[in-house]
Amino acid sequence: MTIGLYHPGQSALHRASAGAKLSALVVVSLALFVAPSIWVALASVPIAFAVYLATGAPFRRLMAQLRGPAILLGLVFVFHLAFGSVAEGVLAVTRFATLILLASAVTLSTPVSEMAELVEWGLGPLRPLGVNPEKVGLAIALAIRFVPLIAEEFRHIREAQAARGLAANPLALIVPLVIRTLKSADELADAIEARGYER
Amino acid sequence: MIVLEAVSHDFEDRPVLAEIDLALPERRIGIVGANGSGKSTFARLLNGLVLPKQGRVLIDGVDTARDVKAIRRKVGFVFQNPDHQIVMPIVGEDLAFGLKARKIPKGEIDTRIDAALARYDLGHLRERPVHLLSGGEKQLVALSAVLVTDPEIVVFDEPTTLLDLRNRNRVAAAIDALPHPAIVVSHDLELIAGFERVLMIEDGRVAADGLPGEVLPFYRERMR
Numbered sequence: 001m002t003i004g005l006y007h008p009g010q011s012a013l014h015r016a017s018a019g020a021k022l023s024a025l026v027v028v029s030l031a032l033f034v035a036p037s038i039w040v041a042l043a044s045v046p047i048a049f050a051v052y053l054a055t056g057a058p059f060r061r062l063m064a065q066l067r068g069p070a071i072l073l074g075l076v077f078v079f080h081l082a083f084g085s086v087a088e089g090v091l092a093v094t095r096f097a098t099l100i101l102l103a104s105a106v107t108l109s110t111p112v113s114e115m116a117e118l119v120e121w122g123l124g125p126l127r128p129l130g131v132n133p134e135k136v137g138l139a140i141a142l143a144i145r146f147v148p149l150i151a152e153e154f155r156h157i158r159e160a161q162a163a164r165g166l167a168a169n170p171l172a173l174i175v176p177l178v179i180r181t182l183k184s185a186d187e188l189a190d191a192i193e194a195r196g197y198e199r
Numbered sequence: 200m201i202v203l204e205a206v207s208h209d210f211e212d213r214p215v216l217a218e219i220d221l222a223l224p225e226r227r228i229g230i231v232g233a234n235g236s237g238k239s240t241f242a243r244l245l246n247g248l249v250l251p252k253q254g255r256v257l258i259d260g261v262d263t264a265r266d267v268k269a270i271r272r273k274v275g276f277v278f279q280n281p282d283h284q285i286v287m288p289i290v291g292e293d294l295a296f297g298l299k300a301r302k303i304p305k306g307e308i309d310t311r312i313d314a315a316l317a318r319y320d321l322g323h324l325r326e327r328p329v330h331l332l333s334g335g336e337k338q339l340v341a342l343s344a345v346l347v348t349d350p351e352i353v354v355f356d357e358p359t360t361l362l363d364l365r366n367r368n369r370v371a372a373a374i375d376a377l378p379h380p381a382i383v384v385s386h387d388l389e390l391i392a393g394f395e396r397v398l399m400i401e402d403g404r405v406a407a408d409g410l411p412g413e414v415l416p417f418y419r420e421r422m423r
Contacts, residue, residue, distance in 0.1 A: 006289060008326030113292040138286075145288045148330035152282075187283035194248055194276040195286070196268075196300040196348065 005144060006111050007057040013109035014055075018118045021106045028102060032095050038087060041094035048101035055108040069100045116141050138197070142188070146181070153180045200224045201245060201352070201382075206254035208240060208403075215240045216403045219254070223382070229391025229411065230384040231418050232400035241400060242356045242384045246274035258352070272301070275350030275379075279357040281337035290316070290332070290340055291325040297348040315347035319373060335366025342373060355383040359390060388415055 008014075013021070032041060052062060073093045080089030107115075116137035123133035157176050158168065166172060201223040208216040215237045232238040243249040244256050247267040256263040263270045278284040287293040294312040303311070316322045319339045324332065332340065338358060345353060355374065359367040371390050374381060385391055397414040399407035401421070407414045 006328070008289075111292055112288050113295065141287050141292075145286060145329070148328075149282055152330075184283055187278070187280070188286065190243075190248055191276075191278055191284040192286055194246055194271065194278075195284075195297040195344070196271045197296075 005107050007055060007061075007108045009056040009109065011054055011056045011109060013051070013105060016109075018106075018110045018114040019121075021110060022118065025099075025102055025106055029099055032098060036091075038091050038094070041091050041098070044098040045094050045101070048098040048105075052101040052105045052108075055105050057108050065104060066100075069097075073097055073100075112141050112144050138192075146184075149184060150177070150181055153177055153184070200259060202255075202257040203244070204255045204257070206244065206251045206256060208237075208244070208249060208252050214403055216244075216251075216400075219405060221398075221405065221408075223396075225395040226380045227391075227394040227396070228380075228382045229394045229397040230382065230400060231386070231388065231391070231397060231415070233422065236400045237403040238384045238400045239356055242276075242354050242382065245352075245354050245382060246270055246276045248276065272348070273351045275345035275348065275353045277338075277342050277345055277353065277355045277358055279360050281334075281341035284341045285329050285337065285344065288328055288330070290321070290327050290329060293329060293340065294344050294347045297344060301348060311347050315343040318346070319343060319369075333366065334362050335369050338362060338366065338370050339373060342370070346377075346379075350379065353377060353379050353381045355381065355385070357385055357387075358383065359385065359387045388418075391415075 028044075032044060035041075053059075055062075073096055076096065077089045077093045080086075080092055119140060120133035120137040123131055123136055127133065154173065154177055157173055157180070161168075161172060201221075203219050203221045203223075206216060206219040207214070219241075230238045230241060240249055244251060244263065245258070247256075247263040247270040250264045250267075258270055258273050261269050261273070285293050286296050291312055294315055295308050298308045298311060312325065313322065316325055319342075321336065321339060321343060324336060324340065329337065329340065338361075342353075342358075358374070359370050362370060367387070367390075371387075374383065374390070375393075383391055383394070391397055392411050392415065394411055397407075397409065397411045397418075398405055399414050399418045399421075406421075407417050
């Protein structure tokens with residue numbers, strides 16, 4: 001299973017700091033929505049696609065990652081056709097496509113630990129309000145770490161049920177999945193303590 | 200040295216360990232016992248994951264209940280399932296996790312990660328997502344993540360249970376080559392057959408204690 005996040009590499013994007021990449025993403029997002037020109041939005045898509053390819057991740061993986069967003073953008077376009085105009089649809093779709101491509105380029109080229117460090121730094125001023133930035137950073141890393149674990153648990157439960165002749169039933173899958181995930185979370189919490197992390 | 204003084208423990212009034220008195224100066228100690236016998240709780244006592252309800256556990260004279268932070272620095276713990284031990288999504292990030300918790304400078308973190316991965320020829324995995332590793336690679340990464348923090352003692356809780364024979368052999372060789380004192384809880388009797396001492400735990404008590412050649416045949420007999 002491939003998780004659509006960091007892909008190791010040596011590209012210029014990989015060498016750039018997480019802060020610089022996220023700042024650039026924010027600036028481009030604001031600029032796209034401030035500029036009402038459809039031509040600017042149209043021109044931004046191939047540029048964003050080039051940035052996406054520049055991450056150096058395998059082409060097939062890059063294309064596979066775009067399937068889901070492409071369906072979503074198709075629905076957005078149909079919605080605009082039905083309730084607005086073609087021009088509005090093109091503007092909305094090109095803006096979102098640019099943002100999705102750039103955001104994906106950032107996540108593909110930035111390790112989770114760098115993202116977490118950035119979040120910790122960004123939340124630093126909120127310490128006096130009781131926010132613990134290190135815990136938020138760790139929570140982000142753990143959420144990402146848990147994605148493949150939950151997917152694996154899901155597959156095991158589904159196989160066990162299929163082996164006993166049970167048809168796929170969302171409720172029958174979710175209950176054991178939640179229980180197993182909580183148990184895994186408990187054990188991971190023990191490991192975090194054992195490895196010297198202080199609450 | 201590890202010393203247990205009149206240690207008892209229970210979970211919600213269910214006794215798990217009862218009045219254990221032990222001194223463990225040996226460099227290789229195996230722990231065997233049936234499921235539910237209390238051996239995993241015993242292992243968890245040694246790095247303060249579980250604190251005894253009665254008695255004391257001393258690691259080089261430090262009471263686990265008094266200074267758990269110091270104990271965690273002294274005693275590394277390798278869990279049965281590496282998926283439940285590896286915290287970060289990328290191998291290198293995971294090795295850095297324990298070092299960052301100890302406030303080690305960034306430059307030193309990089310050097311120590313390279314050295315820890317090189318120990319088991321895992322350098323090529325540094326940038327690899329953890330979920331794409333084999334079971335044996337994950338267990339060696341989990342061990343590397345413990346060793347990179349430079350503990351004085353390493354405790355293993357059934358480190359080979361989930362592995363195929365090849366990976367089991369890799370992990371067994373890694374344990375064998377460790378310069379650290381190691382305490383290994385295991386159902387894999389071959390793994391601990393060459394150790395200096397084996398304890399058999401039964402119903403929360405030490406039912407046998409001695410050389411592997413004495414304890415393991417007794418254990419096999421009890422498990423019939």
